[in-house]
Amino acid sequence: MAKILKIYPDNPQENLINEVIKTLNNGGLIIYPSDTVYALGCNIFDIKAMEKLAQLKKIKLEKSQFSIICNDLSHLSDFTRPVETSTFRFLKSHIPGAFTFILDANKSLPLAYKNHKTIGIRVPDHPIPQLIVEKLGHPIASTSIKDDDEVIEYSTDPELIAEKYEHLVDIVIDSGYGDNIASTIVDLTSGEPEIIRQGKGII
Template identity: 40%
Template sequence: MLLPLNPTHPEPRKIARAVEMLERGEIIGYPTDTVYGLGCDILNKQAIERIYQLKGMRKDKALAFICPDLSDISRYAIVENHTYRLLKRFLPGPYTFILPATREVPKYLHLKQKTVGIRVPAHPVPVALVQALGRPLISTTAAPVGEDPLVDPAEVDQRFKGLGLVLDAGGGGMVPTTVVDLSEGRVHIVRQGAGPTDELV
């Protein structure tokens, strides 16, 4: 079901409706500063498993967390001083940073590496969602594995049957985030995406 909302000033009652869905264990579609995403509550293991099924994604592929701001990251990731300075330069923005996970990260989200991918998007809608939810949102690109991201929110709604709702803020981008691994103390570009990397390396 599509729920149109203002992309720059999302209506609180519509955000509240989406959060209610998340708390009920639903998966929702929503815009970010790059592509449309699929997300669920970080605390709902069944919903996370459904995201993997919906996308046809292998269980050893990590999902990212959306945090509202930098201050929230240290709950879920170990952030050294030099890492914090780098994050501060590039977030909010079109990046996913892979960092060592803290014990706050639920065990069922731990892969062998015990790392976590962190997103702080420069977009009012996902930020409003995680602020209202009070904890991170699991996030992944709204696209089946091996396919391009879906730009039209109506396509997201049609392609992924059984979503609680799709927040429609107009057309999305086609280039996902740049993924940067900082977990071993150096900068490793895992995926070149929307965020420039010249100043990272």
């Protein structure tokens, strides 16, 4: 049964954030708010948690395209190949923000990403995921919560999300209503920004 934690962006309680960190370190799945839509997250270094996340999305882990949530650009070199100065400047000017950036992956990716040639990096403009990553000490894997209703596309009400996922995840962070527009996906592998999906972020 998922535990619902009411954590608000303007004053995130440290003890509740610590509870989230403990859950992630123990291989748990969380649902958390971002600057776009609510998302599912887990510890990128916990292969069993990653498998649970893939199972939840009804995909094979090796076929997954889970993005990596960072709290700044300091983790970039951990997972990606060196980028051109112009690309780095572009990233810096759009982070934090409602973007997922596709970059060339290096060979130091966590086990769950071992065959990936590219990786999606995201730095949400929202204090809660930033604080989680900061306290955890490394990024988390993430995927947006889709709604079963094709018209709505994304779930925005944390209470309804908690109801739907109560037996599937360990923690649902209730931070009030979320947005229903996902991040803008920008491919930077060619050196020039190419929009793959137009979302909330405007270039």
